[in-house]
Amino acid sequence: MINGLIMNETSEPNYLTETRGLSSWIFTLDHKRIGIMYLCIILFFFLVGGVFGLLVRLELLKPNNWLMSNQTYNEMFTLHGVIMIFLFVIPVIPSALGNFFIPLLIGARDVAFPRLNLFSVWLFGAGVLVVIASFSHPIDTGWTFYTPYSARTAAAVTILVGGIFLMGMSTILTALNFIVTIHRLRAPGMTWHRLPLFIWSMYATSIINVIATPVVGMTFMLLMAERLFGIGFFDPAKGGDPLLFQHFFWFYSHPAVYVMILPAMGIISEIIPVFSRKPIFGYRAIAYSSMAIAFSGFLVWGHHMFVAGMSNAADIFFSFFTFSVAVPTGIKVFNWIATMYKGSIHLDTPMIYALTFIFSFVIGGLTGPFLGALATDVPLHDTYFVVAHFHYTMMGGTVMGLFAGLHYWYPKMTGRMLNEKVAKLAWALIFVGFFVTFFNMFILGFRGMPRRWATYPPRFQTQHIISTVGSWILAAGIVIMFYNFIRCLKKGEKAPPNPWGAKTLEWQVPSPPPTGNFTEIPVITDWPYSYPKRDE
């Protein structure tokens, strides 16, 4: 693994070099190694999910099954969704970067329960194996598993949701660990209002995970029971109610989109001040808006069901509350932009990704009102408009935030600098590819193209070709980015402890950090954004 690649003969042993061998990783209690293990597994599945996405786009190049059958297409888009959501977007920032950086950022030696943390990564690995086992009968339900279809299909739904259940347990235990760590292990003097904003966002995320994940866990258990024992809570033929499944599913899966986006917002809140050399604007507003989003995220799940057959009163209720999420989200964006005012802005790759995040996430956010408003949601629901909106928030938001974080923290994690030129080339391709692929889908959706269609009327073909070509540009950028990640493990310049001039604690220790993080637990006397001011 990585410790074999990095030679650090001259300096003190760090967390990568202190012990060696596979078992020193599998049984490690070090939060940093656990974070790296998550990162490797999750990024691998990001690539796998991406390949399925490319296949989906390739099939849609032509309107009539030129590459694969309907059934194969259905499996491809389902695997793309399931892998990207459950194996990548939900866990990537919390489990990988959160594990690595929460203790470092709050001045702790590790998380509160290191053995529980190791157990969580094992559970995650077990879940991944079970998910892979389900590929024997690839699942064809869409990542939403709507009943009654999911209760009847011959695909290995039971195995797959079992695997996701294990990963959900891993997520819950990780979240629990973070909550206790943030409450109990902050360094002396690290008050709540001196916490880096990444910690605030991880705290909000963890609360959502603890509260929402068990509900979907139970829902999946009931779905499994429906398939195994013939119970019928969701089956109208047995007196059940298919809408009940949707309510439960979205009670989790809507807050889950905040699980996906809040950590990325935390990363952006760290990067913008560092590369503007300026204190963050509106610290408390950003911190509290994370909590507000986490809270109001629980009141809006029904906006996924405006045309599902809910009562009219429920539709109105959920539409109203949906708009309440918009305001705290807007506050964050305004604060980030205000932070840059009169700053000294450095356009290094992490900052470029952070700016890309703001740019594309705002498009994702501003297309939300079209779907939250009742009248316009009715035609746009379940069309490519939703696909575009979703990818603008998730790919344009979370994934850009992740890329920002990876480029920002790569020197700390590996002790090497990335090649800036290659990184910027990759960014340019990703940015162009992303916009070509997905912007177009807003219009495609407005024109009435339903999602999850393997074939389509020829009048949509031109736009599908544009999206497919865009997906190739996007893929090229991602390949180059990963090439840069892997190549620089060995070839990259040695990283100084604080290459970006940041004020947070992780940059005050060597790169990579030693196993125990700090030789002495620091005493905190100031917030982490105290950049000096030059008078003019």
Added chain:
Amino acid sequence: MSSAPTAFGAASHVASEVDNVFIFILVITAFFFVATQGTLIYFVIRYRHRKGRPDVATSSVITNRILEGIWIGVPSIAVAAIFFYGYTVWEDIRTVPKGAEEINVTARQWLYQFQYPDGRKSINEVRVPVGQAVEFNLTSADVLHGFYLPAFRIKQDAVPGRYTYVWLRASDPGSYDIFCTQYCGVGHSQMRAKLIVMPPARYRQWYRQETAKAEKVLPLADKGKAVVQRLGCLACHSTDGTVKVGPTWKNLYESRVLLENGKTVIADDNYIRTKILNPAATTVKGFPKVMPTFKGIIKDDEITAVIAYIKTLK
């Protein structure tokens, strides 16, 4: 007629209203997009670090109450306006006008079956006259399906075991797409139907011809009457207003029913369906709790027919 090119422009008054909401939101969001991203790009260019300059910011402002008040207040008002406008137009989408003609739709893997009031059935093609409000009563025979008419900007899921509805009033003749938007398995993307809108005179002519051709088929309400007689419903329910063991069916449909638990419900399709299949769920005030369930005795399309029959008892 059916060879006419598929239209996408707003094909009903409601569709134009929906487009107006779309444009309204587009204008508001475009404003916010330009305002935020313009500022962002301006700041990046204006304040970027240049070589040789001291690498220190010239401001350390971290809060500004007036500014923050504005950017909480203005978006709040904007989203409130969007919600309200979206809600009012949606009321029109959901409110079926009086005198709407009813067509029953049963979605199944992977086709739509339409049933006209005269009992005739057709697959994947349905005809309606221009200017006439038409209500589609949707249900599904197997899994979830969608019922999406892009040109009319309306959509509704078809759910097994319950009824949902959409309505439209077409403003121009033509042929329009009906798409399945709720993933339903292998044939999902091939589950498409056509709505053919005809001028009223030609429609009436066509309708008479078709009815005549299909004389052997009982009109839906008549089929319902036959089912009612076969199952002995009339032992307890009257059709002329007299109170027997159970409430009368006369003027029952769409009336307000006072329940034993004090609540009031509207006797709509779903209510009647539930009463037939699961009578214990609700009891009408003043009547004994004795109705047996007809679950397993009555078929789905028979329930639809009985409801059609009850609708005629005015």
Added chain:
Amino acid sequence: MSEREKGGHENPVFVLETSKLGIWTFLATELLLFGALFTVYTVFRIKYPELFYAQHLKLNRVMGFANTVVLICSSLSVAVGIAGIRRGNVKALKIALVVTLILGAAFLVIKGFEYREHFERGEFPGTNIFFSLYYVMTAIHALHVVAGMSALAYCLIRTMRGDFSADYAVPVEVSGIYWHFVDLVWIYLFPMLYLMG
């Protein structure tokens, strides 16, 4: 505890408070897990009141009540054990844990008899919505009983090894809180399934 040594905070009070925060957070998750089931129960009970009345008569109230008593006693014995170890009485803890484990096992055995009775009468999870709920709720609760018993068994082994004293008994405290929660769930399940028709 070795988990704590790395954190640099070896103060036992600190460890206990941290672990308690952990278990309470975990119970929040568990509460939502059962909350989802209780929601299913509420939805269908409102929809099918007659069915629920008719079917709940088929449950064996005597065994259900016996199980309630068994679990309440087991909660009591855990509490006695923890009170004992706080005063440094390792022997009391040992006896209390053994008693609790026996009571937990008794609960499962009685539950097993109930299940067999239903199977013999042809009442299976797929029979109707009520029995679906009955089996799902009691089976998931039984899984939690097993999990709680495993935690207590682990505590018993460590008690035998002499790991616990008046100063340090964090695993026992934490397992005890969890066991009380498992009992509490049953206290809700019993009237919901057996008594409310």
